[in-house]
Amino acid sequence: MCTTCGCSVGAEHASQDDTTGRLVRLERDLLEKNDRFAQQNRDRLQQHGVLALNLMSSPGAGKTSLLEQTLREFRSHWRMGVIEGDQQTRRDAERIEAAGGLAVQINTGKRCHLDAQAVGHAMLQLPLMDLDLLFIENVGNLVCPAAFDLGEAVRIVLVSVTEGDDKPLKYPDMFATADFMIITKTDLLPHVDFSVEQCVAHARTIHPELTWMTLSSTSGEGLWPWQIWLDQQLTALRNAP
Amino acid sequence: MHELSLVESLLEILASEAQAQGYRRVTGIALEVGHFSHADPQALQFCFDVAAQGTLAQGAVLEITHQAGAGQCRVCGSQVALANRYDPCSRCGAFGVAVSQGEALRIKSIEVI
Numbered sequence: 001m002c003t004t005c006g007c008s009v010g011a012e013h014a015s016q017d018d019t020t021g022r023l024v025r026l027e028r029d030l031l032e033k034n035d036r037f038a039q040q041n042r043d044r045l046q047q048h049g050v051l052a053l054n055l056m057s058s059p060g061a062g063k064t065s066l067l068e069q070t071l072r073e074f075r076s077h078w079r080m081g082v083i084e085g086d087q088q089t090r091r092d093a094e095r096i097e098a099a100g101g102l103a104v105q106i107n108t109g110k111r112c113h114l115d116a117q118a119v120g121h122a123m124l125q126l127p128l129m130d131l132d133l134l135f136i137e138n139v140g141n142l143v144c145p146a147a148f149d150l151g152e153a154v155r156i157v158l159v160s161v162t163e164g165d166d167k168p169l170k171y172p173d174m175f176a177t178a179d180f181m182i183i184t185k186t187d188l189l190p191h192v193d194f195s196v197e198q199c200v201a202h203a204r205t206i207h208p209e210l211t212w213m214t215l216s217s218t219s220g221e222g223l224w225p226w227q228i229w230l231d232q233q234l235t236a237l238r239n240a241p
Numbered sequence: 242m243h244e245l246s247l248v249e250s251l252l253e254i255l256a257s258e259a260q261a262q263g264y265r266r267v268t269g270i271a272l273e274v275g276h277f278s279h280a281d282p283q284a285l286q287f288c289f290d291v292a293a294q295g296t297l298a299q300g301a302v303l304e305i306t307h308q309a310g311a312g313q314c315r316v317c318g319s320q321v322a323l324a325n326r327y328d329p330c331s332r333c334g335a336f337g338v339a340v341s342q343g344e345a346l347r348i349k350s351i352e353v354i
Contacts, residue, residue, distance in 0.1 A: 021269075021352045024262050030250045030346040113243050144243035147279035172326050173279050176340075205327040208315075208337035
């Protein structure tokens with residue numbers, strides 16, 4: 001072990017001066033494999049006219065609750081599937097199934113995000129030809145999922161009013177890569193120190209075109225605009241050349 | 242710690258190139274990490290030291306170079322340096338500078354034997 005920093009390099013530091021070594025130019029992107037699988041997923045989804053939405057947020061922002069409400073309210077309107085990402089357990093998949101949805105659970109183990117390969121495998125367990133919407137509930141984490149394209153059509157970031165309205169400034173990568181922001185748990189607004197205007201202003205300094213809405217899965221406020229927004233996205237996907 | 246996933250991708254690339262490029266061991270890796278790349282150089286270094294054990298890159302020196310952030314202002318069109326995604330244009334003060342550089346996560350070159 002290296003005595004300076006404790007890294008594992010150790011005696012191998014000397015190998016830099018190995019005269020038999022040669023330099024190979026590679027110019028290869030670390031995310032190229034993920035991006036290749038993401039493109040495959042996107043092609044399969046497009047082929048079946050399925051709108052895939054990647055839901056990302058901190059743990060507890062209300063992703064699963066929103067999906068439960070969406071399944072209960074709109075199951076006669078769309079055919080919906082859900083891919084659930086969590087480190088452990090099938091609890092969220094069970095909640096989705098109890099709400100009448102079709103769910104595939106991915107357990108990421110030690111991993112803190114979903115990747116396109118895992119999502120591609122999960123998609124094989126769903127009847128894509130029979131679906132309109134595919135929700136991908138990412139691991140609750142406002143950092144790591146930002147780096148990984150899953151092949152989704154829309155990236156949604158959720159922020160609950162019980163968090164700080166400065167979350168967009170603290171976690172800019174997530175808000176920079178999201179296409180849409182949902183501010184959740186608005187039924188709690190009278191009880192918390194959260195300004196919707198401030199949160200939107202902060203998000204828009206990072207991502208000026210970011211569109212957004214507010215809703216409460218508990219009171220049902222905002223569910224109707226959510227339905228209209230989803231309809232617009234699905235129509236846009238199916239009318240794309 | 243999604244840096245571990247990134248390091249695993251790096252090791253896969255090194256293994257996949259070994260035959261085509263005709264090498265048995267990797268002794269050095271030049272990795273370019275962009276200012277806005279969602280990856281932390283120290284975490285990459287730490288994960289590399291752990292994950293490279295027992296691979297053809299065990300003991301290799303991982304040299305991480307920083308790619309600075311830059312962008313183009315949507316209002317005045319200037320190319321400006323960017324320290325944060327949400328910084329205003331340093332020329333005209335407008336918000337919404339489009340990032341044009343700083344997203345790299347690239348293996349530039351490797352030293353092999």
